[in-house]
Amino acid sequence: EAQVTQNPRYLITVTGKKLTVTCSQNMNHEYMSWYRQDPGLGLRQIYYSMNVEVTDKGDVPEGYKVSRKEKRNFPLILESPSPNQTSLYFCASSLRGSSYEQYFGPGTRLTVT
């Protein structure tokens, strides 16, 4: 089944404790992206990747890192999480770019205390 998977789905952590949210797609898509969704603000793009080893900042990249060493994986790294990073995170992928249909993962709900 074609899909985007994220892990974990739910995470509660404390300020400053490094964490990684994994994202994997099995559709051989070139483009992958991370978004955060907050009430009243909608989806905001954190980072995106046009292909392996090619990543770029979105609208809200501060406090996040990403890597794209393999085509199928695009992990999101929070080196020192802070409470303002409490949010619902979505990973998405598309065939070539964001103008193509993006397929979203199920979401990761992160709480930083």
Added chain:
Amino acid sequence: KNQVEQSPQSLIILEGKNCTLQCNYTVSPFSNLRWYKQDTGRGPVSLTIMTFSENTKSNGRYTATLDADTKQSSLHITASQLSDSASYICVVSELSGGSYIPTFGRGTSLIVHP
């Protein structure tokens, strides 16, 4: 800064009724416009996509329209069902430096009551 404004912010209708959601944008240069449906607690799913030359696109009971001159789009839902209760997100992409940059609206929350 490019913007995508959606209205209304929320909408409650009775099952079987029609409704129309609005999306106004300032994104330029325009590449395409998508409508996504997001069920509570799940990721968005694409409903329709329209490019500059298209002014209407249907997907079952969903019909999207686009007026590129006035930079407005609408999503019309016919004969609503309980399963239409969701958030509807308008996304407009611009082509910038060889990359497509999406700008997301904040969504319209639709509740369909029996």
